[in-house]
Amino acid sequence: MIEGYAVPDFVSDFWHWWIAALTIGGILFTLWVVVSQTTRRLAPGEQAEVMEHRWDGDLQEYNNPLPRWWLYLFYFLIAFSAVYLVLYPGLGKFQGAWNWSSASQWQQEKARLDAKFDEAIKPYLQVDLNSLASDAKAMQSGKRLFLTYCSQCHGSDGKGSKDFPNLTDQEWLWGGEPERIKASITNGFTAEMPPLGDAVGGEQGAREVANYVLAMAGRPHDAALAAAGKDKYAVCAGCHGEDGKGNADAGFPNIVDAPSRFGNSEAAIVEGILKGRKGGMPSQAHLGEAKIHLLAAYVLSLSKGQ
Ligand code: HEC
Ligand code: HEC
Structure with a gap:
């Protein structure tokens, strides 16, 4: 229930x-x-009464x-x-x-079909993710799973939107190796970045660091501000690394490859520095390994443009 x-x-x-x-x-x-x-029955031989009213001239009703x-x-x-x-x-x-209750009946029915589905896709667990990503039939199931469990955040085409990363490009916040993707889906993300306005010297400092990040990423930036931000980036390097490529294992995203889901404008990065960023993808472990394996292969196939 x-x-x-x-x-x-x-x-x-x-x-x-x-x-x-x-x-x-x-x-x-x-x-x-x-x-x-x-309660009243007709006595033997008794005739039912004819009621008073008549219809259509001669239609009578018996009681x-x-x-x-x-x-x-x-x-x-x-x-x-x-x-x-x-x-x-x-x-x-x-x-x-x-x-x-209709809710519990629905849940039981769902659990039964879920178990059946898991049984059917279990053999895929033996197939490595790269090969599975090129298996058209498996990817049909993968797509259906994605539409059910992931599309509300990542979009039905996996392209994401503001606040939700694009899964169809080659660039990853958290790394694109097949097993890494599988771990991303299984564990979700709870990573958090604290507000760092004070550490970089307020809004002006934040603009400088932001431009330095944009410069590292090879995106349009203001060269003078970026030069001023180089030293201040030390505040960030502890988490995102000297080169900005992060450390997925430790829970720090790559901020120079993947287009940020918060936007790559100076303003978006400054906002993140001043207010902090709180990640959020709920762990999907409850789906079970068979489904996650198929989903990881599907995400891989999206990023390969298959
Ligand atoms: C204590 C570790 C830590 C420090 C220091 C830190 N960050 Fe972060 N940063 C994170 C984490 C964790 C996230 C991911 C938050 C999330 O998942 O929403 C993040 C996310 C970001 C993002 C967005 C990436 C995305 O998910 O789209 C940007 C840009 C960023 N940080 C830039 C900076 C800059 C610039 C600095 C230095 C001023 C900095 N960070 C300092 C931990 C840190
Ligand atoms: C509630 C919204 C939500 C749902 C549901 C969701 N995600 Fe996410 N997903 C996110 C957010 C937000 C991030 C970025 C997390 C971060 O950086 O802190 C993310 C990140 C990812 C990443 C890492 C992307 C990268 O660039 O490294 C993968 C892979 C992923 N999701 C796959 C999935 C799959 C597959 C499903 C369905 C089983 C799913 N997600 C369901 C919100 C969601």
Whole structure:
């Protein structure tokens, strides 16, 4: 059962009792109507009365009792509704004796299909990521997984957007070796960069360092500012390395190869230095290794343009 889904959100208990009372009252009323209208049987030889009203000139209505089979059908349905309401949710927020909910049924169904799917893709675990990336059939499954689990952040084409890195280029924040990609997906990222405004001498200092980073990356920059920023970059080198290529193992991204998901303008880098940056990709370990293996191969295939 998923928390928050299983129990309907009644604002107060009043509505729970109100709905339960209406439901039970409705059933009892139906029972009363059926019983009260069917106690009379025709005596042998007795003719059913003709009712007062007529339609279309000569259509008359007889007051016959309901046929027995029809009557029993009513009793059966009333009994059925009582049993149903004991077993299934239906009376206000009462969960029913079987504790069934559409959410839990959905979850069970999903878990069953998930297990089946994992079983089907297990053989791929034996195939190395580079070969798997060129296996068209496997990549169809990979694409479907990507659309389900990754596209909400990285885009359905993997090209990312502001705040989410592009996975289709050759440049990586965290390294593009096949096993590295697999680790990126498995572990996610919680890396954090502290605000460093004070360490670089305020906004002016931050602009200088930012231009130095842009210069290292070979992007358009202001040469005078970059020269002034060279020494101040020492603050950054401890994490991002002298050359800005970072250290994925230690959790520091490459800031000169990959186009930054925060933008490569001076302003974006300055903002990062002054306010800090907090990464965020939730770990995907819950998907299990078989799915992650296939996803890593798919990301690899995207970056190879296959
Ligand atoms: C304590 C370690 C540390 C220091 C010092 C540090 N950074 Fe970072 N930086 C990080 C981490 C960790 C991230 C990744 C944050 C994330 O994943 O959102 C990051 C991200 C960045 C990014 C964005 C990369 C991307 O994900 O798109 C830029 C640009 C950047 N840093 C530049 C700098 C500059 C310039 C300095 C020096 C003023 C600096 N950093 C100092 C740890 C550090
Ligand atoms: C909630 C949003 C979110 C989801 C869902 C998500 N990602 Fe990410 N992903 C990110 C962010 C943000 C980063 C950058 C992390 C950082 O640098 O701190 C990232 C980074 C990555 C990287 C490293 C990119 C590089 O340049 O090194 C890979 C690979 C990746 N994601 C693959 C995936 C795959 C595959 C999935 C689906 C199983 C996925 N991601 C799901 C947000 C997400």
